[in-house]
Amino acid sequence: MKEFAHIYKKFPKKEDCIRFIEKVRWSNKPVCPHCHSHRVSPMKKEFRYHCNSCNISFSVTVKTLFHNTRIPLQKWFAAIEILKQNEKLISVRKLAEALDVNKDTAWTMISRIKKAGSEYGELFTRLVESGEFYIKGRLKIK
Template sequence: MTTKSPSASPEFSVREFFQRFPDDDACLAHIMQVRFGGTRFECASCGKESTHHKLAARRTFVCANCGHHVNPTANTILHDTRTPLVSWFYAMYLFCTTRHGVSGKELQRQLGVTYKTAYRIGQQIRVLTSKAQGFDALLAGHVELDEAYVGGRRSGGKRGRGAPGKTIVMGLAERDGRMKAVVIPDVKKDTLRNVVLDNVEPGSVVSTDELVSYNLLAGDGFTHGAVKHGKKEYAHYDHRSGETFHVNTVEGFWRLFKASVRSTHVQISAKHMQRYLDEFTFRASNRGRVNGMFDLLVGAL
């Protein structure tokens, strides 16, 4: 059910990072490894299995047989960058290891670049976290759903559902598995139903709060249970299905997300919300696999 990552070492320290990637050549070699399986592969031009040598002072490798050029950063966000590849790699590393996310200010400090550059790098890595998740597969098994109201003004005015500038988001989590979160326009019946139909495999077990009505999902072939938060119920065991219905995983995710946004990002507009959601679900889906997460990002370049 869970997508396995290429490598799954639980630890990847900062020290280890700089040992593995001391300079841009090391980064290039790693991109070659992830994209082509190394420097020996079938040449796209001559068709021979041949070794590719790196050209000095350039981001280019050359086929030993026919001289065909391979640029491992072609068609990636790294192609025209003037920022050293090590800085990009270190920024990706921070995105994999920092639970609360990485703000533009933090990247500016850590990479020694301007705020504008740091912000741009951060946004582009968020796009990578979205690509790296490759959400073609529907969530399955027991899936929790819970909505939240995020962003908007920090203080003053109304709080909660009706507060101005808030974005409505829906979180979906497989028990002990992958996570996904999407921006939704409202919490009308059809909207909620479509979120489930678009993202969850039919026949799955679905936990929600009381916002989603029973017969809505049962009619679509889901086994659905709801916790009645209004009645201070936080989990309930269903004897007929043998399932325990609760949305604690997603609630925990929203708590972390909201606290992180408050402490590091100050304000996120509705327009940019999906990128931040992708960043956080990427980490949540790959908990404890920093190496694997890092290579997923490199692979998504």
């Protein structure tokens, strides 16, 4: 993970990653991903919010590639960086080795990152361009 020390330096904890995503996604003003209301309240549980309009709780990762993942966000950020650096071709095994995850996890990460460009469009582009990462072109999987 030495080659991604800058990611761990910039985002040493999960909380730092979440704050970064909040800044990019919401400009630090939470918005309900379900009804798009700004009438939200922070919950006692860290980094969760309650929508006062639709009565649903949520976090910044809802409806993003990071939703329902147990993979540390720093590894997600590192995966984005790896795919940026190897924009033409990267094998699942090489990504798995670089991130110290198994090949199935690496496959899931590549698939979600590729899908994010089309499914989450603008959010993903803003997230990638505002961080240490920049992805262009098509990603291919060997």
